[in-house]
Amino acid sequence: MSVQKNSTLEARLFALVLGCFFLTWLNACTNLASAASPATPAPAPVSPDYRIGPGDTLHIFVFENDQLSVTVPVRPDGKISTPLVEDMVAVGKTPSQLARDVEGALSKYVKSPKVNVVVMTALSVYSEVKVIGQVKEPQALPYHEGMTVLDALLSCKGMSQFAAGNRARVVRKVNGKDQEIKVKLDSLVNSGDLKQNILLQPGDVLVVPETRF
Numbered sequence: 516m517s518v519q520k521n522s523t524l525e526a527r528l529f530a531l532v533l534g535c536f537f538l539t540w541l542n543a544c545t546n547l548a549s550a551a552s553p554a555t556p557a558p559a560p561v562s563p564d565y566r567i568g569p570g571d572t573l574h575i576f577v578f579e580n581d582q583l584s585v586t587v588p589v590r591p592d593g594k595i596s597t598p599l600v601e602d603m604v605a606v607g608k609t610p611s612q613l614a615r616d617v618e619g620a621l622s623k624y625v626k627s628p629k630v631n632v633v634v635m636t637a638l639s640v641y642s643e644v645k646v647i648g649q650v651k652e653p654q655a656l657p658y659h660e661g662m663t664v665l666d667a668l669l670s671c672k673g674m675s676q677f678a679a680g681n682r683a684r685v686v687r688k689v690n691g692k693d694q695e696i697k698v699k700l701d702s703l704v705n706s707g708d709l710k711q712n713i714l715l716q717p718g719d720v721l722v723v724p725e726t727r728f
Contacts, residue, residue, distance in 0.1 A: 562658075562659075562660035562717075563609065563610075563611065564609055564716065564717070565609060565610065565634060565637065565642060565658075565717055566606075566607055566608065566609060566639070566642070566717050566718055567589060567605045567606060567607070567608050567609070567610065567613060567634070567639065568589065568593070568606050568607070568639025568642070569589050569590065569591050569592075569593055569606060569639060570588075570589060570638035570639050571588070571589045571605075571634055571636060571637055571638055571639045571642075572586065572587070572588050572589075572634075572635045572636035572638075573586070573587055573588075573589065573595065573605070573610075573613075573632055573633065573634060573635065574586045574632070574633040574635050575587065575595075575597050575617060575630065575631075575632055576630065576631045576632075576633065577621065577625070577628055577629070577630055578628070578629035578630070578631070579629075580625065580628070582598065583597065583598045583599065583621070583625070583628075585597050585598065586635060589605050589606065589639070593605060593606030593607070594606075597617070599620070599621060599624050599625075600617055600620045600621060603616060603617060603620060604616075606639075607688075610632040610633065610634055611632070613632045614630040614631055614632040615630075617630045617632070618630045642657065642658050642717050643655045643656060643657060643658055643717070643718070644656045644658050644662060644667055644715050644717070644718075644719050644720075644721065645719075645720045645721070646667050646668070646670075646671045646720075646721045646723070647720065647721070647722055647723070648678070648683075648722050648723035648724055648725070649674060649675045649677050649678035649679070649723045649724065649725050649726075650668065650671040650672070650673065650674055650675060650678065650723050651671060651672035651673055651674070651675055652671045652672045653671060654670070654671060656670050656671075658715070658716075658717040658718075661714070662714070662715045663712045663713065663714055663715060664685070664698055664700070664703070664711065664712055664713055664715060664721060665703060665704075665712045666715075667715060667721050668700065668704070668721070673704075674700060674704070674723060677725050677726055678700070678723050678724075678725070678726065679723075679724045679725060679726040679727065680699065680700035680701035680702075680703075680704065680723065681699040681700065681701045681702060682697075682724050683697075683698045683699070683700045683721065683722060683723045683724065684696060684697050684698060684721075684722050685698055685713065685715065685719050685720070685721055685722075686719070686720040686722060687716060687718070687719050687720075688718055696713065698711050698713060698721075699711045700723065
């Protein structure tokens, strides 16, 4: 009787050890699989009017065609290359504009292609707003949706004592040409004229000139 109890106890101990070994092995396999398959980085938060530039990383997604869907960098020459589409100009375009251009190029090979472009990494100077001239801390600021002249001015610690605030201007690229928008910063800051607090766009340059003595 004692022999039978010992055998039963040994069987239970063996089953327990075997179970622990299996769980340890399963956990090790799970960790190995996780290490071998790193998570896909989240897309960069950019506005719909974001202008693509050199240094950005884009994911080109072609609906129902995984072989044509790729993640590519924007080269220093401002172009990208994807399967079936070589040397496509990307610089200066919004993601939706680039998607339409890629669709046009792919239509020679694919019937009614549907393309989506996602900015995975936004490193381009086109995603910045520059503030130069008579401000306390001239700098290039990361653009964000809804950014205004006042936001940019406060980020630069305000105007210097030599600033001619009411002669300030925003220089903006429109269809490849510089367009100047006059901004009365003195009226905005000192008189609360919110009409001067215009919305900025990626690539804008806020220029604050020096006062004339």
